Amino acid sequence: MNRRFPWPDERLIRAAQDGDVTSLTTVVTESQPHVRKFALSLCASPQDAEDAAQEALIILYRRIGTLRATGALASWMFRIVRNECLRQVRLLVPRSAEATAEPEASAEPSAEDAVLHRLEVERIAAAVGALPRDQRQVLIMRDVQGLPGRTVAHSLGLSNAAMKSRLHRARAALRHSLAAADPAADPAIDRPVGGDS
Secondary structure, eight states: OOSSSOOOOHHHHHHHHTTOHHHHHHHHHHHHHHHHHHHHHHSSSHHHHHHHHHHHHHHHHHHGGGOSOGGGHHHHHHHHHHHHHHHHHHHHHHHHHHHTOOGGGGSOOOHHHHHHHHHHHHHHHHHHHHSOHHHHHHHIIIIISOOOHHHHHHHHTOOHHHHHHHHHHHHHHHHHHHHHHOGGGOHHHHSOTTSOO
C-alpha cells in the first residue's frame, strides 16, 4: 500500500455510495494515483495508460454504487484498468488485421466466422496482456501499431539491438502462450495413434 497516497477509507466510500458528492469527488481523487500507477504498469504505452486510467476513474464516478464491499475498491479498480488496457489491445488487433486483409476477403463473414474471429482476438489480447510490461510495450508498438523499429527503440529509451532482442523475446513468449492455450497447435494431436504415417 502506498503510504503517501492511501486508498480512501470505508467510511468515505460508503458516503460516496450514498450520494454525497464531496465524498465521491474525494474517493476519485484519492484513487487516482493508484489507478494511474497500475495503468502504467499494465498498458502498452503511457498514452494508453492515461486513457485507461481516465476511463477507470469515470467508471468509478458513475458506478460506485455497484461496488458491493467497500473494502474491495482497490481490486475493483485494478480489474477495471486491466479490462480497459485489454480493450485497447482488442481495438488495435482488428485494425491491423484489416490493414493486411486481401481485397477479395471483403465479403461479409458468416455469424460463425465473426464469433470465431472475436474469440481469437480475445485470446490474443489476453495473451498479449499477460506478457511482462517491457515485452508488451515493444510488441504492441512494433507489431500492432506498426511503428518503425527505431521509433519504438527511441520511445522506450533502448538501443535498436535491445529493442530487437526484447521484441524477439515478446514474440517467442506470445507464440508459446498461444500454442499452450490451443490444443489444435499441439503436435501430438497430429500424430496417428499406433501407426506410422
